[in-house]
Amino acid sequence: MAVSTSSVITLHINGEKFTLPVDHRTTLLDALRERLDLTGTKKGCDQGQCGACTVLVDGRRTVSCLQFAIAAEGREITTIEGVADGDQLHPVQQAFLDLDGYQCGYCTPGQICSAIGMLGEHAAGWPSAATEDVRPEVGPPPLTVDEIRERMSGNLCRCAAYASIVEAVARAAETPAAPLIDAPQDTKEQAA
Ligand code: FES
Ligand code: FES
Numbered sequence: 097m098a099v100s101t102s103s104v105i106t107l108h109i110n111g112e113k114f115t116l117p118v119d120h121r122t123t124l125l126d127a128l129r130e131r132l133d134l135t136g137t138k139k140g141c142d143q144g145q146c147g148a149c150t151v152l153v154d155g156r157r158t159v160s161c162l163q164f165a166i167a168a169e170g171r172e173i174t175t176i177e178g179v180a181d182g183d184q185l186h187p188v189q190q191a192f193l194d195l196d197g198y199q200c201g202y203c204t205p206g207q208i209c210s211a212i213g214m215l216g217e218h219a220a221g222w223p224s225a226a227t228e229d230v231r232p233e234v235g236p237p238p239l240t241v242d243e244i245r246e247r248m249s250g251n252l253c254r255c256a257a258y259a260s261i262v263e264a265v266a267r268a269a270e271t272p273a274a275p276l277i278d279a280p281q282d283t284k285e286q287a288a
Pocket of ligand 2: 197198199200201202203204252253254255256257
């Protein structure tokens with residue numbers, strides 16, 4: 097009996113539903129960029145090492161080049177196209193803009209999505225390799241430069257805009273942000 101290598105899946109992205117047939121080997125990154133025209137998410141290394149493809153899946157940062165699209169079915173996916181609230185930029189986006197947290201901008205969507213996820217991890221009390229006192233009762237450590245650098249170390253920047261990126265993340269950490277995940281609404285059918 098022939099085994100099917102493709103399926104019709106429904107992805108929940110930025111509050112919308114997209115139904116499309118995919119080969120089971122299609123990564124979430126390729127589904128976003130090549131099938132759904134959501135090209136804000138960038139492809140750098142395509143092997144999980146640069147962070148350019150970072151999106152949020154159920155609010156957690158994920159390198160979309162290492163996740164199969166079919167495995168993301170039913171999860172809430174947020175890409176850079178979905179982090180602003182209408183014309184109101186997300187505090188992390190605004191901080192990157194205000195503090196020049198980029199040069200060419202290629203890594204920036206991944207940096208911003210990663211920073212949003214990282215600030216959630218920090219608020220939840222997750223320690224990092226730079227955290228000196230990891231006892232849960234101590235609570236989240238101060239977001240020092242070392243903490244931010246360590247927590248953002250999965251996102252590379254070929255332009256080496258790291259100093260400004262760290263400043264932007266520190267600025268954004270001071271600004272409360274609304275939760276990003278909304279219930280999906282419209283359904284969009286995609287052609288094979
Ligand atoms: S493109 Fe996914 S980590 Fe580099
Ligand atoms: S701003 Fe150019 S790669 Fe980061």
